[in-house]
Amino acid sequence: MPAHIIIRDGSPYWWASTDIWVVPGADPNGAPGTPVAGQPAYLWAHAANTGSGLANGTRIDFYWADPSAQVIVGTANPIGSAFVDLDLNPAGQDVLCLVPWVPVVVNGGHECLLAVAHGPGDSNPIPDPLPNGYVFDPPAHDQIAQRNISVLMASMLAAAMVISVRALPRQDKLAFVSVEYGGELDQRQLTLLGLDKMDLRPAQRGAVQVELSLEPICGGKHGHGHGVGEESAGQPAEQEQQQEQVLSVSVAKTYAAGSEVGGDETLDQEPGAVEDDMGAAGSAGPDGAVDSGALEGADYGKRGLRVEVKRGTAAAVYAAFSAERLHPGQYQLVHLVEHSQGKVLGGVSYVVVQPPRRHAEQAQQGEQA
Structure with a gap:
């Protein structure tokens, strides 16, 4: 019985996913907001399993990249990973990356963020690890989402x-x-x-x-x-x-x-x-x-x-x-x-x-x- 892991894309612009968000400051349970260059922040993602099998031990990798329309493996910078057991509840779960992220000053904090899920028994798995030069392409993969929206x-x-x-x-x-x-x-x-x-x-x-x-x-x-x-x-x-x-x-x-x-x-x-x-x-x-x-x-x-x-x-x-x-x-x-x-x-x-x-x-x- 395969699992089906989803991190939802934005609509109509898929690079504005609401399943990825930032909590600026030292408290990961604080209010979401806009990251500040040079100051720590925490990343969250929301993942769901809409398949018929459990996806225990699902790993969600978080990345940041310079503002780019098309993001490629090798140009994105890994932040950290989080693990979650995804049952068959279609509502899904919020997942916290415990590794703090410090946006770089050179971009004024306007980096692109990505969340990528790797889970056991996924019905349509993506390579793990992702090979260098691989296009993240969120619309083609339910396990990948991008948040590329700034204030x-x-x-x-x-x-x-x-x-x-x-x-x-x-x-x-x-x-x-x-x-x-x-x-x-x-x-x-x-x-x-x-x-x-x-x-x-x-x-x-x-x-x-x-x-x-x-x-x-x-x-x-x-x-x-x-x-x-x-x-x-x-x-x-x-x-x-x-x-x-x-x-x-x-x-x-x-x-x-x-x-x-x-x-x-x-x-x-x-x-x-x-x-x-x-x-x-x-x-x-x-x-x-x-x-x-x-x-x-x-x-x-x-x-x-x-x-x-x-x-x-x-x-x-x-x-x-x-x-x-x-x-x-x-x-x-x-x-x-x-x-x-x-x-x-x-x-x-x-x-x-x-x-x-x-x-x-x-x-x-x-x-x-």
């Missing part, structure tokens, strides 16, 4: 976020990174992110603008390049050249991970968005936008950043955020999504928050004290 306060957007686009050890990669907006956080997500006490509401689309570049850029109120809906006329030639490297994306979509890109699942277009009218074949345009032919048949119908990566290497993509239109008490979800060969490989999600005035004042008073 960005609107007052702290001067530095651009950096994500890695990685190629497999033996294969070059041509990828397309897009920015997608939209979605609401349910109560569980708000709690896991430590935002449940702020009385937040989702903003209308277009409140946050994002600029993508292969070169370092600045975010905040006056970033380099241009965001969705902004005009570039009359700007210096040097800034115009920078803008050629910055591609703002604006179409919100939801889809099953690994599904074909495009189709009836497309949501409403962002206000002020620019959508390319491209044919079925062709090459990259002068601004770097890639049409369907350049990405082996993927009909994107939108703009993004084209990234070419040699086998076994990684490229940095810089994302500068501007939240001038985000009002106090609002948040907006922003997703950086990596596509290749017409498939969704993964993504990184950010919750850009403008706290209510009372929370901002309390935080300021706390800093002064």
Whole structure:
């Protein structure tokens, strides 16, 4: 009688699993929240056995990785393991990793987290140990989940976020990174992110603008390049050249991970968005936008950043955020999504928050004290 171990993916963005969460601080039984760079935190996962046989002694391995849409074994860093006996209760169990995790300062605490379950008698086991170069691929394996969602306060957007686009050890990669907006956080997500006490509401689309570049850029109120809906006329030639490297994306979509890109699942277009009218074949345009032919048949119908990566290497993509239109008490979800060969490989999600005035004042008073 086989077991069937599950750590659930997020929905609709599978890399935002609510079955993985962080408890910052020295007390692993404290309140969930956002990790702080350089300070200890504890990781939890929720696992269930939906099969017909027991899975006693199931081991759950925890990893952290630099923010990347597609995470590969060898680039993820092991944190520790936990063991749990999974009976046939479909509700599952919460599992604590007793090894504390200290987020690295270089990423500001915005690392990607993974939980991987290895259990006896699993109906569809994954390799143990996972071989180097193995793609974690959570949608393809019920035993693997990823939490790649971070909170960005609107007052702290001067530095651009950096994500890695990685190629497999033996294969070059041509990828397309897009920015997608939209979605609401349910109560569980708000709690896991430590935002449940702020009385937040989702903003209308277009409140946050994002600029993508292969070169370092600045975010905040006056970033380099241009965001969705902004005009570039009359700007210096040097800034115009920078803008050629910055591609703002604006179409919100939801889809099953690994599904074909495009189709009836497309949501409403962002206000002020620019959508390319491209044919079925062709090459990259002068601004770097890639049409369907350049990405082996993927009909994107939108703009993004084209990234070419040699086998076994990684490229940095810089994302500068501007939240001038985000009002106090609002948040907006922003997703950086990596596509290749017409498939969704993964993504990184950010919750850009403008706290209510009372929370901002309390935080300021706390800093002064």
